[in-house]
Amino acid sequence: MDPDQAIERGAALLADAGAILIAAGAGIGVDSGLPDFRGTTGFWRAYPPLARLGLAFHDMANPATFDDDPHLAWGFYGHRLALYRATRPHAGFAILRAIAARAPHGAHVFTSNVDGQFQRAGFSGIVECHGSIHYLQCTRPCCHAIWPATAIAPEVDMDACRLVSPLPQCPNCGMLARPNILMFNDGAWLAGRTEAQYERFAEWRAAARRLAVIEIGAGVDIPSVRRMAESQGVPVVRINPREAAVRNGVALEMGALPALTLLAEALGIDKDQI
Template sequence: MRSEESGLSVQEAAALIRDASALLVCAGAGMGVDSGLPDFRGTEGFWRAYPPYARLGLRFEELADPVHFADDPALAWGFYGHRLALYRQTVPHAGFAVLRRWAEDRPTRVFTSNVDGQFQVAGFAEQDVAEVHGSIHHLQCLADCGQEIWPADEVPEIDETTMRARAPLPSCPGCGALARPNILMFGDWSWDPARSGPGLQKLHEWIRTHRRDLAVVEIGAGTAVPTVRRESELATAASGRLVRINVREPEVRHGRGVGIAEPAAATLQALDDRLRDGVPPPRDR
Protein backbone atom coordinates (compact mmCIF):
# COMPACT_ATOMS: atom_id res chain seq x y z
CA MET A 1 0.00 0.00 0.00
CA ARG A 2 1.32 3.45 -0.88
CA SER A 3 2.08 5.70 2.10
CA GLU A 4 -0.59 8.22 1.04
CA GLU A 5 -3.25 5.50 0.84
CA SER A 6 -2.09 4.02 4.14
CA GLY A 7 -2.29 7.40 5.84
CA LEU A 8 -5.82 7.98 4.57
CA SER A 9 -6.89 4.51 5.71
CA VAL A 10 -5.48 5.14 9.19
CA GLN A 11 -7.33 8.46 9.30
CA GLU A 12 -10.62 6.80 8.33
CA ALA A 13 -10.06 3.93 10.75
CA ALA A 14 -9.30 6.29 13.64
CA ALA A 15 -12.57 8.09 12.97
CA LEU A 16 -14.49 4.81 13.21
CA ILE A 17 -12.85 4.01 16.55
CA ARG A 18 -13.31 7.53 17.93
CA ASP A 19 -17.05 7.52 17.26
CA ALA A 20 -17.70 4.14 18.92
CA SER A 21 -18.76 3.74 22.54
CA ALA A 22 -17.50 0.13 22.81
CA LEU A 23 -14.60 -1.79 21.28
CA LEU A 24 -14.11 -5.41 20.27
CA VAL A 25 -10.59 -6.59 19.41
CA CYS A 26 -10.57 -9.65 17.12
CA ALA A 27 -7.09 -11.15 16.81
CA GLY A 28 -5.54 -13.92 14.74
CA ALA A 29 -2.00 -15.26 14.49
CA GLY A 30 -0.72 -12.10 12.79
CA MET A 31 -1.18 -10.22 16.05
CA GLY A 32 1.83 -11.95 17.57
CA VAL A 33 4.26 -11.58 14.67
CA ASP A 34 5.59 -8.22 15.90
CA SER A 35 6.33 -9.89 19.25
CA GLY A 36 8.57 -12.35 17.40
CA LEU A 37 6.10 -15.23 17.28
CA PRO A 38 5.77 -17.37 14.13
CA ASP A 39 2.35 -17.36 12.44
CA PHE A 40 2.84 -20.76 10.75
CA ARG A 41 1.64 -19.34 7.43
CA GLY A 42 2.36 -21.95 4.78
CA THR A 43 4.59 -24.98 4.99
CA GLU A 44 7.79 -23.07 4.14
CA GLY A 45 7.16 -20.49 6.85
CA PHE A 46 6.52 -23.19 9.41
CA TRP A 47 9.67 -25.08 8.44
CA ARG A 48 11.76 -21.90 8.68
CA ALA A 49 10.57 -21.56 12.26
CA TYR A 50 11.12 -25.27 13.01
CA PRO A 51 13.93 -26.78 10.87
CA PRO A 52 13.73 -30.23 12.57
CA TYR A 53 10.22 -30.66 11.20
CA ALA A 54 11.46 -29.72 7.72
CA ARG A 55 13.93 -32.59 7.94
CA LEU A 56 11.10 -34.91 8.98
CA GLY A 57 8.77 -33.52 6.31
CA LEU A 58 6.06 -32.79 8.90
CA ARG A 59 3.67 -29.88 8.28
CA PHE A 60 1.95 -27.78 10.96
CA GLU A 61 -1.41 -29.40 10.22
CA GLU A 62 0.10 -32.84 10.74
CA LEU A 63 1.61 -31.94 14.10
CA ALA A 64 -1.38 -30.01 15.42
CA ASP A 65 -3.40 -33.23 15.55
CA PRO A 66 -4.53 -34.85 18.82
CA VAL A 67 -3.83 -38.34 17.49
CA HIS A 68 -0.10 -37.92 18.24
CA PHE A 69 -0.73 -37.69 21.99
CA ALA A 70 -1.85 -41.32 21.86
CA ASP A 71 0.45 -42.59 19.09
CA ASP A 72 3.66 -40.70 19.83
CA PRO A 73 3.36 -38.51 22.95
CA ALA A 74 7.03 -37.45 22.90
CA LEU A 75 6.52 -36.01 19.39
CA ALA A 76 3.27 -34.31 20.38
CA TRP A 77 4.68 -32.76 23.54
CA GLY A 78 7.87 -31.82 21.71
CA PHE A 79 5.81 -29.54 19.49
CA TYR A 80 3.43 -28.14 22.11
CA GLY A 81 6.02 -28.02 24.88
CA HIS A 82 8.33 -25.91 22.74
CA ARG A 83 5.48 -23.54 21.90
CA LEU A 84 4.48 -23.31 25.57
CA ALA A 85 8.03 -22.34 26.54
CA LEU A 86 8.22 -19.84 23.67
CA TYR A 87 4.97 -18.12 24.65
CA ARG A 88 6.04 -17.95 28.30
CA GLN A 89 9.23 -16.11 27.24
CA THR A 90 7.57 -13.70 24.79
CA VAL A 91 6.98 -10.04 25.65
CA PRO A 92 3.84 -8.59 23.98
CA HIS A 93 4.67 -5.85 21.48
CA ALA A 94 3.77 -2.20 22.02
CA GLY A 95 0.48 -2.53 20.14
CA PHE A 96 -0.97 -4.45 23.07
CA ALA A 97 -0.32 -1.45 25.33
CA VAL A 98 -2.17 0.76 22.84
CA LEU A 99 -5.21 -1.50 23.03
CA ARG A 100 -5.03 -1.46 26.84
CA ARG A 101 -5.10 2.36 26.82
CA TRP A 102 -8.15 2.33 24.57
CA ALA A 103 -9.81 -0.14 26.92
CA GLU A 104 -9.51 2.41 29.73
CA ASP A 105 -11.74 4.82 27.77
CA ARG A 106 -14.60 2.49 26.80
CA PRO A 107 -15.95 -1.03 27.40
CA THR A 108 -13.60 -3.44 25.56
CA ARG A 109 -13.52 -7.17 24.94
CA VAL A 110 -11.17 -9.51 23.04
CA PHE A 111 -12.03 -12.42 20.75
CA THR A 112 -9.01 -14.42 19.62
CA SER A 113 -8.06 -17.67 17.94
CA ASN A 114 -4.59 -17.40 19.45
CA VAL A 115 -3.74 -19.83 22.22
CA ASP A 116 -0.66 -17.95 23.46
CA GLY A 117 -2.19 -15.92 26.32
CA GLN A 118 -0.50 -12.70 25.18
CA PHE A 119 -3.53 -10.50 25.89
CA GLN A 120 -3.57 -11.60 29.53
CA VAL A 121 0.19 -10.99 29.82
CA ALA A 122 -0.40 -7.50 28.39
CA GLY A 123 -2.87 -6.73 31.18
CA PHE A 124 -6.29 -7.72 29.88
CA ALA A 125 -8.48 -9.37 32.50
CA GLU A 126 -9.08 -13.09 32.01
CA GLN A 127 -12.85 -12.58 31.87
CA ASP A 128 -12.49 -10.01 29.06
CA VAL A 129 -10.65 -12.38 26.69
CA ALA A 130 -12.60 -15.05 24.77
CA GLU A 131 -10.24 -17.74 23.45
CA VAL A 132 -12.22 -19.59 20.79
CA HIS A 133 -9.55 -22.28 20.27
CA GLY A 134 -8.60 -22.66 23.93
CA SER A 135 -5.27 -21.97 25.63
CA ILE A 136 -1.88 -23.67 25.67
CA HIS A 137 -1.54 -22.54 29.29
CA HIS A 138 -4.21 -25.02 30.39
CA LEU A 139 -4.34 -28.81 30.19
CA GLN A 140 -6.95 -31.56 30.02
CA CYS A 141 -6.83 -35.29 30.64
CA LEU A 142 -6.28 -37.44 27.57
CA ALA A 143 -8.25 -40.26 29.21
CA ASP A 144 -11.24 -37.98 29.90
CA CYS A 145 -11.44 -39.20 33.50
CA GLY A 146 -13.60 -36.30 34.66
CA GLN A 147 -10.75 -34.13 35.92
CA GLU A 148 -11.46 -30.43 35.43
CA ILE A 149 -9.14 -28.39 33.18
CA TRP A 150 -6.06 -27.23 35.10
CA PRO A 151 -3.17 -24.75 34.60
CA ALA A 152 -0.04 -25.91 32.76
CA ASP A 153 2.36 -25.22 35.60
CA GLU A 154 5.28 -27.27 34.26
CA VAL A 155 6.96 -27.04 30.85
CA PRO A 156 8.41 -30.36 29.62
CA GLU A 157 12.07 -30.46 28.62
CA ILE A 158 12.57 -30.55 24.84
CA ASP A 159 15.46 -31.96 22.80
CA GLU A 160 15.64 -29.19 20.19
CA THR A 161 17.64 -31.37 17.81
CA THR A 162 14.84 -33.90 17.45
CA MET A 163 11.99 -31.71 18.79
CA ARG A 164 10.90 -34.55 21.05
CA ALA A 165 9.96 -34.11 24.70
CA ARG A 166 11.87 -35.89 27.43
CA ALA A 167 10.12 -37.75 30.25
CA PRO A 168 8.37 -37.07 32.47
CA LEU A 169 5.55 -35.74 30.31
CA PRO A 170 2.64 -33.74 31.79
CA SER A 171 0.08 -35.99 33.44
CA CYS A 172 -3.43 -35.72 34.83
CA PRO A 173 -3.54 -34.90 38.57
CA GLY A 174 -6.71 -36.96 38.87
CA CYS A 175 -5.84 -40.30 37.28
CA GLY A 176 -2.20 -40.04 36.23
CA ALA A 177 -2.92 -40.46 32.50
CA LEU A 178 -1.15 -38.36 29.89
CA ALA A 179 -2.25 -34.73 29.68
CA ARG A 180 -2.69 -32.66 26.54
CA PRO A 181 -3.10 -28.90 25.99
CA ASN A 182 -6.65 -27.59 26.22
CA ILE A 183 -6.47 -26.47 22.57
CA LEU A 184 -8.84 -27.18 19.70
CA MET A 185 -6.59 -28.97 17.20
CA PHE A 186 -7.25 -30.18 13.65
CA GLY A 187 -9.77 -33.01 13.51
CA ASP A 188 -10.20 -32.72 17.27
CA TRP A 189 -13.29 -34.43 18.72
CA SER A 190 -11.94 -34.70 22.26
CA TRP A 191 -11.26 -31.02 23.02
CA ASP A 192 -12.94 -29.97 26.27
CA PRO A 193 -14.66 -26.57 25.78
CA ALA A 194 -15.61 -26.24 29.45
CA ARG A 195 -13.18 -23.36 30.01
CA SER A 196 -13.65 -21.45 26.73
CA GLY A 197 -17.38 -21.99 26.17
CA PRO A 198 -18.80 -19.79 28.95
CA GLY A 199 -16.48 -16.92 27.98
CA LEU A 200 -17.66 -17.07 24.38
CA GLN A 201 -21.29 -17.07 25.46
CA LYS A 202 -20.75 -14.01 27.68
CA LEU A 203 -18.93 -12.24 24.84
CA HIS A 204 -21.83 -12.73 22.45
CA GLU A 205 -24.25 -11.40 25.06
CA TRP A 206 -21.99 -8.36 25.45
CA ILE A 207 -21.86 -7.83 21.67
CA ARG A 208 -25.67 -7.89 21.47
CA THR A 209 -25.79 -5.17 24.13
CA HIS A 210 -23.30 -2.90 22.32
CA ARG A 211 -23.95 -3.87 18.70
CA ARG A 212 -25.09 -0.50 17.33
CA ASP A 213 -22.28 1.53 18.92
CA LEU A 214 -19.50 -1.04 18.53
CA ALA A 215 -16.22 -0.73 16.64
CA VAL A 216 -14.19 -3.83 15.83
CA VAL A 217 -10.42 -3.76 15.38
CA GLU A 218 -9.47 -7.00 13.65
CA ILE A 219 -5.75 -7.77 13.62
CA GLY A 220 -3.81 -10.45 11.77
CA ALA A 221 -6.76 -12.69 10.95
CA GLY A 222 -6.51 -14.41 7.57
CA THR A 223 -8.96 -16.31 5.40
CA ALA A 224 -7.38 -19.78 5.63
CA VAL A 225 -9.13 -20.34 8.98
CA PRO A 226 -11.79 -17.62 8.86
CA THR A 227 -13.13 -17.94 12.42
CA VAL A 228 -11.94 -14.50 13.53
CA ARG A 229 -12.99 -12.76 10.32
CA ARG A 230 -16.50 -14.13 10.57
CA GLU A 231 -16.78 -12.94 14.15
CA SER A 232 -15.66 -9.41 13.31
CA GLU A 233 -17.97 -9.16 10.30
CA LEU A 234 -20.98 -10.40 12.23
CA ALA A 235 -20.21 -8.08 15.15
CA THR A 236 -20.12 -5.02 12.85
CA ALA A 237 -23.17 -5.89 10.75
CA ALA A 238 -25.17 -3.17 12.52
CA SER A 239 -22.53 -0.46 13.04
CA GLY A 240 -20.28 -0.89 9.99
CA ARG A 241 -17.27 0.08 12.10
CA LEU A 242 -14.74 -2.57 11.09
CA VAL A 243 -11.01 -1.81 11.06
CA ARG A 244 -9.10 -4.70 9.44
CA ILE A 245 -5.32 -4.70 9.94
CA ASN A 246 -3.73 -7.39 7.81
CA VAL A 247 -0.49 -7.23 5.84
CA ARG A 248 -1.58 -9.73 3.16
CA GLU A 249 -5.39 -9.73 3.18
CA PRO A 250 -6.72 -6.31 4.21
CA GLU A 251 -9.75 -6.20 1.92
CA VAL A 252 -13.17 -5.59 3.48
CA ARG A 253 -15.57 -7.36 1.14
CA HIS A 254 -18.57 -7.84 3.41
CA GLY A 255 -20.26 -4.73 4.74
CA ARG A 256 -18.48 -1.48 5.53
CA GLY A 257 -15.11 -0.83 7.04
CA VAL A 258 -11.48 0.08 6.46
CA GLY A 259 -8.63 -2.26 5.53
CA ILE A 260 -5.00 -1.44 6.31
CA ALA A 261 -2.20 -3.51 4.76
CA GLU A 262 0.39 -2.83 7.45
CA PRO A 263 1.83 -4.68 10.49
CA ALA A 264 -0.03 -4.71 13.79
CA ALA A 265 2.26 -2.78 16.14
CA ALA A 266 3.01 0.14 13.81
CA THR A 267 -0.61 0.48 12.71
CA LEU A 268 -2.00 0.47 16.25
CA GLN A 269 0.53 3.15 17.21
CA ALA A 270 -0.42 5.24 14.16
CA LEU A 271 -4.10 4.94 15.07
CA ASP A 272 -3.33 5.93 18.65
CA ASP A 273 -1.41 8.99 17.46
CA ARG A 274 -4.40 10.06 15.37
CA LEU A 275 -6.80 9.58 18.27
CA ARG A 276 -4.58 11.54 20.65
CA ASP A 277 -4.17 14.43 18.19
CA GLY A 278 -7.79 14.47 17.11
CA VAL A 279 -9.03 12.96 13.87
CA PRO A 280 -9.95 15.35 11.05
CA PRO A 281 -12.73 14.19 8.71
CA PRO A 282 -11.27 12.16 5.82
CA ARG A 283 -11.11 13.93 2.48
CA ASP A 284 -12.82 12.45 -0.57
CA ARG A 285 -10.76 9.89 -2.45
Protein backbone atom coordinates (compact mmCIF):
# COMPACT_ATOMS: atom_id res chain seq x y z
CA MET A 1 0.00 0.00 0.00
CA ASP A 2 1.51 3.34 -1.04
CA PRO A 3 1.57 6.27 1.45
CA ASP A 4 -1.42 8.09 -0.08
CA GLN A 5 -3.52 4.94 0.02
CA ALA A 6 -2.44 4.28 3.60
CA ILE A 7 -3.56 7.77 4.66
CA GLU A 8 -6.93 7.33 2.94
CA ARG A 9 -7.43 3.91 4.49
CA GLY A 10 -6.45 5.17 7.94
CA ALA A 11 -8.76 8.17 7.62
CA ALA A 12 -11.64 5.91 6.57
CA LEU A 13 -11.18 3.72 9.66
CA LEU A 14 -11.20 6.78 11.92
CA ALA A 15 -14.12 8.44 10.14
CA ASP A 16 -16.33 5.38 10.70
CA ALA A 17 -15.42 5.03 14.36
CA GLY A 18 -17.87 5.34 17.20
CA ALA A 19 -15.02 5.50 19.71
CA ILE A 20 -11.27 6.12 19.48
CA LEU A 21 -8.53 4.48 21.49
CA ILE A 22 -5.32 6.51 21.28
CA ALA A 23 -2.36 4.29 22.17
CA ALA A 24 0.80 6.37 22.48
CA GLY A 25 4.45 5.77 23.21
CA ALA A 26 7.43 8.09 23.55
CA GLY A 27 7.55 8.86 19.82
CA ILE A 28 4.55 11.15 20.03
CA GLY A 29 6.58 13.63 22.09
CA VAL A 30 9.46 14.05 19.63
CA ASP A 31 7.58 16.71 17.64
CA SER A 32 7.14 18.68 20.87
CA GLY A 33 10.93 18.75 21.25
CA LEU A 34 11.18 16.00 23.86
CA PRO A 35 14.25 13.75 23.67
CA ASP A 36 14.12 10.29 22.14
CA PHE A 37 15.69 7.80 24.54
CA ARG A 38 15.79 5.05 21.90
CA GLY A 39 19.06 3.23 22.38
CA THR A 40 22.03 4.25 24.49
CA THR A 41 23.19 6.79 21.89
CA GLY A 42 19.93 8.77 22.02
CA PHE A 43 19.90 8.72 25.81
CA TRP A 44 23.51 9.86 26.13
CA ARG A 45 22.93 12.61 23.58
CA ALA A 46 20.26 14.00 25.91
CA TYR A 47 22.35 13.47 29.09
CA PRO A 48 26.10 13.84 28.38
CA PRO A 49 27.09 13.65 32.09
CA LEU A 50 25.55 10.18 32.26
CA ALA A 51 27.46 9.18 29.14
CA ARG A 52 30.70 10.12 30.91
CA LEU A 53 29.65 7.89 33.80
CA GLY A 54 28.65 5.07 31.45
CA LEU A 55 25.10 5.01 32.83
CA ALA A 56 22.30 3.92 30.50
CA PHE A 57 18.58 4.65 30.78
CA HIS A 58 17.88 1.39 32.62
CA ASP A 59 20.51 2.35 35.22
CA MET A 60 18.81 5.67 35.95
CA ALA A 61 15.22 4.44 35.69
CA ASN A 62 15.84 2.10 38.59
CA PRO A 63 14.84 2.44 42.25
CA ALA A 64 18.29 1.25 43.30
CA THR A 65 19.75 4.56 42.07
CA PHE A 66 17.60 6.44 44.59
CA ASP A 67 19.20 4.31 47.32
CA ASP A 68 22.76 4.50 46.00
CA ASP A 69 22.94 8.13 44.84
CA PRO A 70 19.70 10.07 45.42
CA HIS A 71 21.12 13.39 44.18
CA LEU A 72 22.04 11.79 40.86
CA ALA A 73 18.67 10.02 40.60
CA TRP A 74 16.81 13.24 41.33
CA GLY A 75 19.12 15.16 39.01
CA PHE A 76 17.85 12.96 36.17
CA TYR A 77 14.19 12.98 37.20
CA GLY A 78 14.25 16.59 38.36
CA HIS A 79 15.48 17.73 34.97
CA ARG A 80 12.81 15.66 33.23
CA LEU A 81 10.10 17.08 35.50
CA ALA A 82 11.14 20.65 34.69
CA LEU A 83 11.37 19.80 30.98
CA TYR A 84 7.91 18.28 30.84
CA ARG A 85 6.42 21.17 32.77
CA ALA A 86 7.87 23.61 30.23
CA THR A 87 6.89 21.62 27.11
CA ARG A 88 3.79 22.49 25.12
CA PRO A 89 2.06 19.62 23.28
CA HIS A 90 2.47 19.92 19.52
CA ALA A 91 -0.45 20.45 17.12
CA GLY A 92 -0.92 16.71 16.66
CA PHE A 93 -2.57 16.52 20.07
CA ALA A 94 -5.20 19.03 18.95
CA ILE A 95 -5.77 16.96 15.80
CA LEU A 96 -6.37 13.90 17.97
CA ARG A 97 -8.91 15.87 20.01
CA ALA A 98 -10.67 16.94 16.81
CA ILE A 99 -10.80 13.32 15.61
CA ALA A 100 -12.12 12.18 18.99
CA ALA A 101 -14.79 14.89 18.99
CA ARG A 102 -16.37 13.27 15.93
CA ALA A 103 -16.83 9.90 17.65
CA PRO A 104 -20.09 9.50 19.61
CA HIS A 105 -18.31 7.70 22.46
CA GLY A 106 -15.28 10.00 22.40
CA ALA A 107 -11.74 8.83 23.06
CA HIS A 108 -9.61 7.24 25.71
CA VAL A 109 -5.81 7.36 25.89
CA PHE A 110 -3.49 4.53 26.80
CA THR A 111 0.12 5.69 27.11
CA SER A 112 3.45 4.51 28.42
CA ASN A 113 4.58 8.13 28.69
CA VAL A 114 5.02 9.68 32.12
CA ASP A 115 5.21 13.30 30.91
CA GLY A 116 1.58 14.43 31.38
CA GLN A 117 1.35 15.83 27.85
CA PHE A 118 -2.09 14.37 27.19
CA GLN A 119 -3.50 16.04 30.30
CA ARG A 120 -1.94 19.31 29.24
CA ALA A 121 -3.52 18.89 25.80
CA GLY A 122 -6.98 18.63 27.36
CA PHE A 123 -7.60 14.88 27.44
CA SER A 124 -9.29 13.42 30.52
CA GLY A 125 -9.72 9.67 29.99
CA ILE A 126 -6.11 8.47 30.28
CA VAL A 127 -4.33 5.32 31.42
CA GLU A 128 -0.67 6.00 32.27
CA CYS A 129 0.50 2.40 32.43
CA HIS A 130 3.94 3.38 33.79
CA GLY A 131 2.69 6.10 36.15
CA SER A 132 3.48 9.82 36.06
CA ILE A 133 6.43 12.02 36.88
CA HIS A 134 3.96 14.63 38.12
CA TYR A 135 3.13 12.46 41.17
CA LEU A 136 5.37 11.26 44.00
CA GLN A 137 5.52 8.39 46.46
CA CYS A 138 7.72 7.27 49.33
CA THR A 139 10.81 5.25 48.32
CA ARG A 140 10.29 2.74 51.14
CA PRO A 141 7.22 2.94 50.71
CA CYS A 142 5.90 3.58 54.20
CA CYS A 143 2.25 3.77 53.06
CA HIS A 144 0.11 3.79 49.92
CA ALA A 145 0.05 7.58 49.58
CA ILE A 146 0.59 9.14 46.14
CA TRP A 147 0.68 12.93 45.96
CA PRO A 148 1.16 15.64 43.31
CA ALA A 149 4.68 16.92 42.68
CA THR A 150 3.46 20.52 42.40
CA ALA A 151 5.21 21.63 45.60
CA ILE A 152 8.72 20.78 44.39
CA ALA A 153 10.85 22.85 42.03
CA PRO A 154 14.03 20.83 41.43
CA GLU A 155 17.24 22.71 40.72
CA VAL A 156 19.72 20.60 38.78
CA ASP A 157 23.39 21.10 37.96
CA MET A 158 23.29 19.71 34.42
CA ASP A 159 27.09 19.65 34.16
CA ALA A 160 26.91 16.73 36.59
CA CYS A 161 23.19 15.83 36.36
CA ARG A 162 22.84 16.25 40.12
CA LEU A 163 20.12 17.82 42.22
CA VAL A 164 21.34 20.86 44.14
CA SER A 165 18.03 21.79 45.78
CA PRO A 166 16.71 19.82 48.80
CA LEU A 167 15.76 16.21 48.19
CA PRO A 168 11.97 15.65 48.12
CA GLN A 169 10.68 13.92 51.23
CA CYS A 170 7.72 11.74 52.06
CA PRO A 171 5.29 13.88 54.11
CA ASN A 172 4.31 10.83 56.15
CA CYS A 173 7.68 9.48 57.32
CA GLY A 174 10.29 12.00 56.13
CA MET A 175 12.16 9.47 54.00
CA LEU A 176 13.22 10.17 50.43
CA ALA A 177 10.39 10.55 47.92
CA ARG A 178 10.55 9.43 44.29
CA PRO A 179 8.37 9.81 41.20
CA ASN A 180 5.36 7.50 41.07
CA ILE A 181 6.78 5.82 37.96
CA LEU A 182 7.19 2.11 37.26
CA MET A 183 10.94 1.64 36.87
CA PHE A 184 13.11 -1.35 36.01
CA ASN A 185 13.40 -3.97 38.78
CA ASP A 186 10.81 -2.02 40.71
CA GLY A 187 9.09 -3.82 43.57
CA ALA A 188 8.17 -0.60 45.37
CA TRP A 189 6.01 1.15 42.75
CA LEU A 190 2.60 2.09 44.11
CA ALA A 191 0.11 1.26 41.37
CA GLY A 192 -3.07 2.58 43.01
CA ARG A 193 -3.43 5.68 40.82
CA THR A 194 -2.84 3.73 37.61
CA GLU A 195 -5.18 0.92 38.71
CA ALA A 196 -7.96 3.48 39.14
CA GLN A 197 -7.26 4.69 35.59
CA TYR A 198 -7.56 1.12 34.30
CA GLU A 199 -10.95 0.80 36.02
CA ARG A 200 -12.26 3.94 34.31
CA PHE A 201 -10.89 2.69 30.98
CA ALA A 202 -12.68 -0.66 31.41
CA GLU A 203 -15.99 1.14 32.00
CA TRP A 204 -15.48 3.26 28.87
CA ARG A 205 -14.41 0.28 26.77
CA ALA A 206 -17.47 -1.73 27.79
CA ALA A 207 -19.72 1.05 26.49
CA ALA A 208 -17.69 1.92 23.38
CA ARG A 209 -19.03 0.77 20.02
CA ARG A 210 -17.30 0.65 16.61
CA LEU A 211 -13.88 1.17 18.16
CA ALA A 212 -10.94 2.40 16.11
CA VAL A 213 -7.38 2.36 17.40
CA ILE A 214 -4.71 4.87 16.47
CA GLU A 215 -1.28 3.91 17.79
CA ILE A 216 1.45 6.55 17.75
CA GLY A 217 5.17 6.40 18.45
CA ALA A 218 5.17 3.04 20.20
CA GLY A 219 8.20 0.81 19.72
CA VAL A 220 8.81 -2.89 20.25
CA ASP A 221 11.48 -2.76 22.98
CA ILE A 222 8.86 -2.10 25.68
CA PRO A 223 5.70 -3.39 23.97
CA SER A 224 3.04 -2.31 26.49
CA VAL A 225 1.36 0.12 24.10
CA ARG A 226 1.44 -2.17 21.07
CA ARG A 227 -0.03 -5.03 23.09
CA MET A 228 -2.92 -2.86 24.24
CA ALA A 229 -3.57 -1.58 20.72
CA GLU A 230 -3.52 -5.05 19.16
CA SER A 231 -5.59 -6.65 21.94
CA GLN A 232 -8.73 -4.70 21.01
CA GLY A 233 -9.64 -6.98 18.10
CA VAL A 234 -10.02 -4.14 15.59
CA PRO A 235 -7.72 -2.75 12.86
CA VAL A 236 -4.94 -0.48 14.11
CA VAL A 237 -3.78 2.73 12.43
CA ARG A 238 -0.08 2.53 13.39
CA ILE A 239 2.07 5.66 13.13
CA ASN A 240 5.79 5.09 13.60
CA PRO A 241 8.83 5.97 11.47
CA ARG A 242 10.37 2.55 12.23
CA GLU A 243 8.97 -0.97 12.57
CA ALA A 244 5.47 0.17 11.63
CA ALA A 245 4.27 -3.08 10.04
CA VAL A 246 0.91 -4.23 11.41
CA ARG A 247 -0.91 -7.48 10.70
CA ASN A 248 -4.39 -6.02 11.04
CA GLY A 249 -4.59 -2.38 10.05
CA VAL A 250 -2.68 0.40 8.33
CA ALA A 251 0.99 1.33 8.73
CA LEU A 252 2.02 4.99 8.37
CA GLU A 253 5.81 5.03 8.39
CA MET A 254 6.36 8.61 9.50
CA GLY A 255 6.51 10.81 12.58
CA ALA A 256 3.48 11.69 14.68
CA LEU A 257 2.83 15.27 13.57
CA PRO A 258 3.30 14.72 9.80
CA ALA A 259 1.01 11.66 9.88
CA LEU A 260 -1.67 13.33 11.97
CA THR A 261 -1.59 16.40 9.74
CA LEU A 262 -2.19 14.24 6.65
CA LEU A 263 -4.98 12.33 8.41
CA ALA A 264 -6.62 15.63 9.37
CA GLU A 265 -6.55 16.75 5.75
CA ALA A 266 -8.01 13.45 4.56
CA LEU A 267 -10.76 13.71 7.18
CA GLY A 268 -11.57 17.27 6.17
CA ILE A 269 -10.80 18.64 9.62
CA ASP A 270 -10.77 22.42 9.40
CA LYS A 271 -7.67 24.18 10.72
CA ASP A 272 -9.95 26.20 13.01
CA GLN A 273 -10.73 22.94 14.83
CA ILE A 274 -7.06 22.40 15.63
